Amino acid sequence: MGRKAARQALVTLLQTNMTLQAVYDHEVKDFQRRSPIAMVHSDGSRTLHRAGGYDYAFIVSLWWKRSSDGGDTEDSLDDLSDAIYALLLSQNNLLVDEDFSRL
Numbered sequence: 001m002g003r004k005a006a007r008q009a010l011v012t013l014l015q016t017n018m019t020l021q022a023v024y025d026h027e028v029k030d031f032q033r034r035s036p037i038a039m040v041h042s043d044g045s046r047t048l049h050r051a052g053g054y055d056y057a058f059i060v061s062l063w064w065k066r067s068s069d070g071g072d073t074e075d076s077l078d079d080l081s082d083a084i085y086a087l088l089l090s091q092n093n094l095l096v097d098e099d100f101s102r103l
Contacts, residue, residue, distance in 0.1 A: 006056045007040055010094075014038050014060065017087060019080055027061075035065035036080055055095075060084065 001009070007025050014023045021034040031037050043057040062084065064077045088096050 003042060003045065003054075003056050007042060007058060010040050010058055010060070013087065013091065014040070014084065017080075017083060019083065031063065031065075033065075035063070036077070037063050038084070039063070057097075060088075 011023050011025045014020060017038075020036055020038050022031070022037045024037065024039045027039055027041060028037075039061045041059040041061065043059045045054045045056050062077060062080060064073055064080070067073045085096070088094055
């Protein structure tokens with residue numbers, strides 16, 4: 001699978017999270033007032049020694065429109081981050097880099 005197809009497969013997986021209002025396969029500057037959203041960014045490749053293939057790295061950015069005081073937004077974003085993390089871990093074909101933040 002190429003990088004574009006892998007990124008789109010990740011977008012499709014993230015769209016199964018019903019909390020997300022939109023999932024983009026690129027960085028966007030206009031969320032069109034949707035919240036929360038996720039953006040999937042390409043983050044490099046690594047050649048595999050087995051079968052001559054590649055590992056593709058992606059970053060998933062989560063954005064949530066702040067409420068008036070922001071406190072409940074942080075809690076909601078933490079809960080969403082945990083749910084997305086669990087969703088990614090549930091997939092046998094994905095490796096999650098534990099050295100990076102879950103968010």
